[in-house]
Amino acid sequence: MKILVLNGSPRPKGNTAGMVAAFRETAEQHGHLVRVFNVCRMNIKGCLACERCHGKGEGKCAQRDDMDTIYAELKDTEMLVLAAPIYYHGISGQLKCAIDRFYSALYPAAPPSLKKAAMFLSSGDPDMYVGARFSFEGDFLGYLGLEDKGLYTNHDRNVMEKIREMAATLSCPPRP
Numbered sequence: 001m002k003i004l005v006l007n008g009s010p011r012p013k014g015n016t017a018g019m020v021a022a023f024r025e026t027a028e029q030h031g032h033l034v035r036v037f038n039v040c041r042m043n044i045k046g047c048l049a050c051e052r053c054h055g056k057g058e059g060k061c062a063q064r065d066d067m068d069t070i071y072a073e074l075k076d077t078e079m080l081v082l083a084a085p086i087y088y089h090g091i092s093g094q095l096k097c098a099i100d101r102f103y104s105a106l107y108p109a110a111p112p113s114l115k116k117a118a119m120f121l122s123s124g125d126p127d128m129y130v131g132a133r134f135s136f137e138g139d140f141l142g143y144l145g146l147e148d149k150g151l152y153t154n155h156d157r158n159v160m161e162k163i164r165e166m167a168a169t170l171s172c173p174p175r176p
């Protein structure tokens, strides 16, 4: 299965990076193709709400920046993993910019290949996940209808083991 991970933490050795690394290692061991994008090191601007993508642009965003690389990946991605620290009760601004830019590529419908989603979150305090969970469940599971592969946080007991277990039991057949 082809998996796209967007990591919205600027800290290369932070909690989010640790969860992403555990997921990637186990998923790759099970034959999946995992591509990780560290969006904090990319040039990804916020959505301009110009609506060109839903009109003349026919699904193509009017802006040209590093989001183009992610758009290209999204076309045949089968699973999306959104990973971020919590900043002021929501996901980091860097990941939010990337998600807002999904407007041209995922809304009103996701590419047919995209079937599953998971979210990894990290925060200083526990119970800081209401905003991020609302977006994950409302936008990605509800609106887009993706299969829920779970929401994992650094405050969950044995979170690394749980992430590895999920990565080891992804049901799509591995790519040849």
Ligand SMILES: Cc1cc2nc3c(=O)[nH]c(=O)nc-3n(C[C@H](O)[C@H](O)[C@H](O)COP(=O)(O)O)c2cc1C
Residues within 6 Å of the ligand: 009, 010, 011, 013, 014, 015, 016, 017, 084, 085, 086, 087, 088, 089, 090, 122, 123, 124, 125, 126, 128, 154
């Ligand atoms: C700008 C900023 C805002 C933050 N806001 C919150 C917050 O609202 N609630 C919280 O529990 N932690 C907050 N934190 C702490 C981070 O969420 C926490 O340190 C997290 O584990 C960092 O993840 P990382 O190691 O993957 O970068 C904030 C940190 C920063 C830098």
